[in-house]
Amino acid sequence: MKLIKILHLALILLPFTAISQSDSSERPNIVWIMLEDWSPDLSCYGTKGIETPVTDKLASEGVRYTNAFCTSPVCSTSRSAMLTGYHQNYIGAEQHRTAKEEKKPLPFDIKPMPLLLKEAGYFTSLSIYNKTDANFSGDLGFMGKDWKERKKGQPFFAQITLGGTHRAWNRDPKNPIDPSKIELPPYYVDTPFARRDWANGLEQMQVCDREIGDILHRLDKEGLTDNTLIFLIGDNGRCHFRGKQFLYDPGLQVPLIIKWPGHVAPNQVNKDMVQTIDITATILDVAGAKPEHPLQGKNLFKEESKNRKYIFAARGRMGGTHDAMRAIRSNKYKLIHNLMPERAYLQYSGYKEDMYPMLAEMNVMNLEGKLNEDQAKFFAPTKPEFELYDIVADPYELNNLASAPDYGDLKDEMLEELYVWRRSINDKGVSQEFRKGGLSSKYPTRTLEEWKERYEAWKPWVFRKPKEKVKHPFVKKNY
Template identity: 85%
Template sequence: MKKHLFLLTTLTLFFGQITLAQNNITERPNIVWIMLEDWGLDLGCYDTQGIETPVTDKLASEGIRYTNAFCTSPVCSTSRSAMLTGYHQNYIGAQQHRTAKEDKKPLPYGIETMPVLLKEAGYFTALMTYDKTDANFSGDLGFMGKDWKEREKGQPFFAQITLGGTHRAWNRDPKNPIDHAKVELPPYYADTPFARRDWANGLEQMQVCDREIGDILKRLEKEDLAENTLIFLIGDNGRCHIRGKQFLYDPGLQVPMIIKWP
């Protein structure tokens, strides 16, 4: 249970700091929340064989790399509903994957989403790159725009950026193809050329996403925002393989989590 509460505890402490600092809006940090779709610990900084993720590895070396982070559901919409609110999806009635629009209900007990809380605290909130929230409830999610450049001068911002490439179907990496003979399959996988190629394809797509993460970090540097920006890198649920996504095993729940705040 402690594993699942860590992220909520971190955000609760952070929001407490925001409340204390509301009178000095310009000194509060920006927040960039990068979400990988359907991805587990298959990164160079988690010792995955065959993959090259230099940007993510550097981010981990400069921040904190968590090795025991778990989401509370092995599929995107229920997991994202929990992350948006800080409450377990069963508690808020968001446990049904992709709840039909007409069946969605408002959040109970006066609960508000993380972007709403940040907006109320003076932040500009942006849903960037890939307009996906998958909230299994109705009501205002709290996003105000599509890019942090829309904010007022000096206003701190929260930007949620989902990288959808790691969701199947994967694209090959034309710059750095991976030899499927050099990858390491989980022990419960049949070790066949097909399984190896499929695994390598996923790793190649993550290499492409690693460069996309680099583009985000370069933009922060270019706009002189890097030194006052808290960066989260996390997966929305486990890897998209057998016993992963949609399976209630560790590979379906365990996600990478890297946090950097200079």
């Protein structure tokens, strides 16, 4: 029996061969391609209506993860965690858009990943869309904007962010998407307006797919592909309400594809529950960079990252919108603890109201009593303190089991594990000052007539043609 277990473990680890600075004279280059605000809405993940041939090919050449999650559902907090390998609360970076004057140095003598790579001899670059969004002060360690600036023979780390998938989105003139071909989650209304908005986002990803192709082509042209470890990920979940900024799977789940010729076998699909801070740990291990403070992420190429029982996530302030949520998720269940249940999910957020067309349409329909029960849940004036979902039976997270007697023991067990995790990351919870602060929590945020006016203002933008220049109704820029 013991021999069988050993053989099974060998088969699990066979696709990966990690190297370290000590056993290789030629460490790999590392290219980290980051999509803004993007869930696994790609054709290789089964999303309907979209065509992403470059990404699909990349996935076929390596491993595609189907259960990868960020630690926080918005860019600055999620990226702060990824830049360091620690949960954002642990390093004091949990509040989105921390003002420059409020940012503090990292605690515990923690150094950002690019700085550790620089100290380990790598050339580090921040390319194309120079966004770091770190909620802390100090040197991040980036040395330039392009790997061509490195010394001859020097390995490089390139963080490349593709910003197109962040709202507002461009139409795809080469391959417009027929809205009848897409599939909307049931918590959205199924209208021509909603379908076109969803399809517009998928079209933008098609544009980004070709940009990914340009990056990969350059690596090939420069003869770098064979010794380059490539990660393709999203920084947080999709840019729709009930996605980004919230702890449901569409806000936390991201694509994760890894290619490393000669080290990662092709055509793999990995179902392990992993988190984006694991990428940080993997990169530092592969590069032979040694953090002084133990990382909270785990190397994806080692057994330590496999067979997790739970992943964890947290949400704090979103700009001036105060709220706080924590989540624990297993392969089958998720428990969300809303620390400020007195506030509406959709309390005022200028970002959401100025960037999410469907929010206007559904606010109109909600105030007119035209939403069904599942659609109306997110427009409630308050939240339940706890939400418990059977992810397998209820993948859209609509049937809250937190008060169901048969699930009481499960809820208690997961809540205790969540408390243990919160203590481990120094989670300070919610102060009375925070609870009372921020923008107005009055709900609904606008009258029916005001929402109707915004809905009409959105229509020319949402229904614009692929090459048509239309002024965004709430952003001072033509697209």
